[in-house]
Every structure is written in C-alpha cells, then in structure tokens.
Amino acid sequence: MRLKVFKNTVLLFVSLAISCANQVKSDIGLSGNKEGSGLSQTTVKNDSSIIVGANQTEAYLPILKGKHIGLVANQTSVIFKNDNNSATKIKEYTHLVDSLLSLNIVIKKVFAPEHGFRGTSDAGEIVRDGIDTKTGLPIISLYGENKKPSEEHLNDLDILVFDIQDVGARFYTYISTLHYVMEACAEKNIPILILDRPNPNGHYIDGPVLEIEHQSFVGIHPVPVVHGMTIGEYAKMINGEGWLKNNIKCDEVRVISVKNYSHTTPYSLPIKPSPNLPNDTAINLYPSLCFFEGTNISVGRGTENQFQIIGSPNFKIEGHDYEFTPQPNEGAKYPKHKGKPCYGYDLTNHKKLNNLNLGWLLSFYNANKVNASEEGFFNSFFTNLAGNESLQQQIENGWSEEDIKKSWEEGLNSYRLMRAKYTIYID
Structure with missing residues (x-):
C-alpha cells in the first residue's frame, strides 16, 4: 500500500x-x-x-x-x-x-x-x-x-x-x-x-x-x-x-493543515481571491473598507486600485483632493458613481493594518453631513455588514472610534475563548 x-x-x-x-x-x-x-x-x-x-x-x-x-x-x-x-x-x-x-x-x-x-x-x-x-x-x-x-x-x-x-x-x-x-x-x-x-x-x-x-x-x-x-x-x-x-x-x-505556519506568519496570496482584491494591500484593507459598501462611498470598484482608494463626488475637504473616476471593468460592470469624479483618500501605500480602522468611515460620514448631500450616507446593506444595528447608531450619535471599539470588548473576549477550542495553529 x-x-x-x-x-x-x-x-x-x-x-x-x-x-x-x-x-x-x-x-x-x-x-x-x-x-x-x-x-x-x-x-x-x-x-x-x-x-x-x-x-x-x-x-x-x-x-x-x-x-x-x-x-x-x-x-x-x-x-x-x-x-x-x-x-x-x-x-x-x-x-x-x-x-x-x-x-x-x-x-x-x-x-x-x-x-x-x-x-x-x-x-x-x-x-x-x-x-x-x-x-x-x-x-x-x-x-x-x-x-x-x-x-x-x-x-x-x-x-x-x-x-x-x-x-x-x-x-x-x-x-x-x-x-x-x-x-x-x-x-x-x-x-x-x-x-x-x-x-x-x-x-x-x-x-x-x-x-x-x-x-x-x-x-x-x-x-x-x-x-x-x-x-x-x-x-x-x-x-x-x-x-x-x-x-x-x-x-x-x-x-x-498547512505546514510551518502560524497565525502571525505573513502570507502573500499568489492568486487574487476575487476580482476586486488585486494585491496584498487591498486584502489587508478589505475588512476596514468593506463597511463602505453599505454607504454612498466608492471603494475603488471600477478602477485598478480596488479597496485601496475611497471617495465620493460629495467629499471635498481641503487637504483631501485625491480624485478618481470609476468606469466599468472586470469584476465591476456597474461600479458605484460610474463616470463621476470621486474625491477622497489614496491608501495604496498605507502601512499594514493590525486592527480595524473606523477613522475613514467616521471621516466620510462627518463630511457627508457637512456637505448636506441629498443622498443618504448609509443604505440597508450596512447593517448586514456590521452584523448589528448598533454601529450605524453609534456613528450617527457621534461616538468616537475609541468608544465604539470599547463596546466590542465583551463580545471579542467571549469569542476568543470559543475560538481557542478549534485553533490548529499558534497565535
């Protein structure tokens, strides 16, 4: 045998x-x-x-x-x-x-x-x-x-x-x-x-x-x-x-199981896992930027820098004049704000994240209020992405990123205890 x-x-x-x-x-x-x-x-x-x-x-x-x-x-x-x-x-x-x-x-x-x-x-x-x-x-x-x-x-x-x-x-x-x-x-x-x-x-x-x-x-x-x-x-x-x-x-x-691997081992994907995650930077930023899919903000679908740039036609603030225009491409036949100049952040050279970043989300939300956009900031998909109604309410009520993250601590601690029963690789 x-x-x-x-x-x-x-x-x-x-x-x-x-x-x-x-x-x-x-x-x-x-x-x-x-x-x-x-x-x-x-x-x-x-x-x-x-x-x-x-x-x-x-x-x-x-x-x-x-x-x-x-x-x-x-x-x-x-x-x-x-x-x-x-x-x-x-x-x-x-x-x-x-x-x-x-x-x-x-x-x-x-x-x-x-x-x-x-x-x-x-x-x-x-x-x-x-x-x-x-x-x-x-x-x-x-x-x-x-x-x-x-x-x-x-x-x-x-x-x-x-x-x-x-x-x-x-x-x-x-x-x-x-x-x-x-x-x-x-x-x-x-x-x-x-x-x-x-x-x-x-x-x-x-x-x-x-x-x-x-x-x-x-x-x-x-x-x-x-x-x-x-x-x-x-x-x-x-x-x-x-x-x-x-x-x-x-x-x-x-x-x-994967040999010679731990959760802290850096790993670059040799093949992009989906059309709009083209590189390591996009994959690292994805958990933080995907929240924008439940808003009126583009995450770069319809460009070559998906999930590395964020912007909106309504976001014009001094010092943040980065501009891009989404157009149909592979993986985004109908991109948000197609053909419209969007203004926001270029994150293509951002350092690797080791936690979720809510700062960009809060920044765009506050700018949206200042610019008095007729279009609402959040859509119904945001609750699905957040997995609760609380996050949208906290943002609308003016909570800071620090306070929002404190509200997650109890749930995260319970999750870590449960997760520990099933881990194959060391942290």
Whole structure:
C-alpha cells in the first residue's frame, strides 16, 4: 500500500511538471498559470517552508483513491510547483482538478462559490451552472438560485473536498459557502475534507460580533468581522458549535493543515481571491473598507486600485483632493458613481493594518453631513455588514472610534475563548 501511494505521489509531480512546462491554457483558465496573472502587486515574500494543504498529496491521495469526489473550488484551488527560492521568482501551479484527474481520481462535479469557478464574476453577480469544456465536468453554482448543494447533487458522491483561499473577514462569502456545504454533507452523512490555506488577515481579531437576528450570506455566524482563523479551523468551529441547521453535525471533518505556519506568519496570496482584491494591500484593507459598501462611498470598484482608494463626488475637504473616476471593468460592470469624479483618500501605500480602522468611515460620514448631500450616507446593506444595528447608531450619535471599539470588548473576549477550542495553529 505504501509503495502504491509513493508511486501515485511521484506520478502527480511528474504530471505537474509537464503541465507547468507546457503552460496549457484551459477553459477554466487555470492550468499552467503563473503568479503574474494573479496578484498585480506583492509586498510580502512568503516563507518557502510553508506547505499548503493541497500540496500535501501524500496525506490525502489515499483518502480519495477509489471514491467519487465532489470538489468545491475556484481559481485559487491549485498545487504550487516551485518554492519561493526559485531562480525564476515565478510561482507556477496547476489546478487541483487537473492534477487529480491526471491521477485517475474520479471527480464527479465541481461546485463554484461567489465569483465563479474562474473567479471573474462581479461581487453579488449570479453564477450559472455549466460544463467545463476542457474536462467535461459539470460545474454547479453555489451562488445563484441555490447556495447549498441539493440532495440530488450529492447522491453520487462519497466525499466532498473543499479547497478555496479565504481572506479572514466575516463578510467574505466563502465561509458562508463552507457552512452550506457542511450542512448538506451532514444531512447526507458524507465526509468533508478541507485542504487548508493560510489566512492573510490571521494576525488579528477585531470588530463587532454578529448578532444572530442579523444573519445573512455576508454574515452567517456569531463571529467578529476579522475572525483570525483559517478555513480548516473555521470548519471545526462550525461543526463544534452546532451552527448548522437543527444543530446537525458532520460525522467527519478532516483538515489537511498547512505546514510551518502560524497565525502571525505573513502570507502573500499568489492568486487574487476575487476580482476586486488585486494585491496584498487591498486584502489587508478589505475588512476596514468593506463597511463602505453599505454607504454612498466608492471603494475603488471600477478602477485598478480596488479597496485601496475611497471617495465620493460629495467629499471635498481641503487637504483631501485625491480624485478618481470609476468606469466599468472586470469584476465591476456597474461600479458605484460610474463616470463621476470621486474625491477622497489614496491608501495604496498605507502601512499594514493590525486592527480595524473606523477613522475613514467616521471621516466620510462627518463630511457627508457637512456637505448636506441629498443622498443618504448609509443604505440597508450596512447593517448586514456590521452584523448589528448598533454601529450605524453609534456613528450617527457621534461616538468616537475609541468608544465604539470599547463596546466590542465583551463580545471579542467571549469569542476568543470559543475560538481557542478549534485553533490548529499558534497565535
């Protein structure tokens, strides 16, 4: 048995080398890709000793052999070929689907989250079912009419594999997809295998804890905005805390953990996790700036600096004359304030955040009042993002950032105690 697993592992890396060398362009846009087509900027050199779950084939190939597999995946679901010490400084990879198929692993279907299998759909855009023209595999959308696999979808599966890069924010919907996938697996007694990846915002925990009455797809669990967990740890917490419908639990949640990683280990994503998070700066600023999605302020969608610039046509204050004009582009077909000059802040060179920043939100809110905009500052989506009604009320009542953050302390302390039961990596 050991010899067979060894041969399979050798075969995998041979196929990876061939695939990367040929740089085959598949219809899913993933075989033979390089880092240059992922993040447009990198500010962190990854520790070459970090080994993501997908790269540890020796740990999970024996689990998958002879089984019918369902795979929850997108463009980040890859096996990396060369390490960070490579003379080329280009990180080559092949998609997990291609790699497993080359080993005669039986993949029956692929489930796609928000932004789709290729990760190019707009935020909130319905993702359609389809067929991958390269492999012939059916692609089942989990961001359309159904956000949960149906019983029919799972009837022919023995195990489901989840491998998606997350960014560690409660309103990033991949953890909501994880929830519904686990719920479907629990109802069918199908085991789930998590191929874990680092959390680029795993170095801190911050924000208000969601109140259950404000559950939505951008906030489904009672956790803070920045939860400080990897997907693997988060899956254990969902199961352990009984958060699935009717307190049902998955009989088996197996995690292939990241090697040589801690929550404080800096990690630069080699592939952008969604169209509007193009680099490390955007990913780091995202938890703080996403609140603006519930306001009349643009976060740079429709530019090349998404989640690194913020502005509004109504924001004109002396000393803050940065200007940009959103236009339709990939990932933002209908950007907020399309074609209108927006004035605000350029944060493209901002230092790395180790906590949530509310200062920008308060600044724009106060400027909006001064400029007497006819358009209201907040919209109904803000409550979903905050996970409560309190944050908007506190801002409207003139609370300081310090006082707002003090109101989060009790919830954060309780959350840290709960989280400690499920952590795989040290803080």
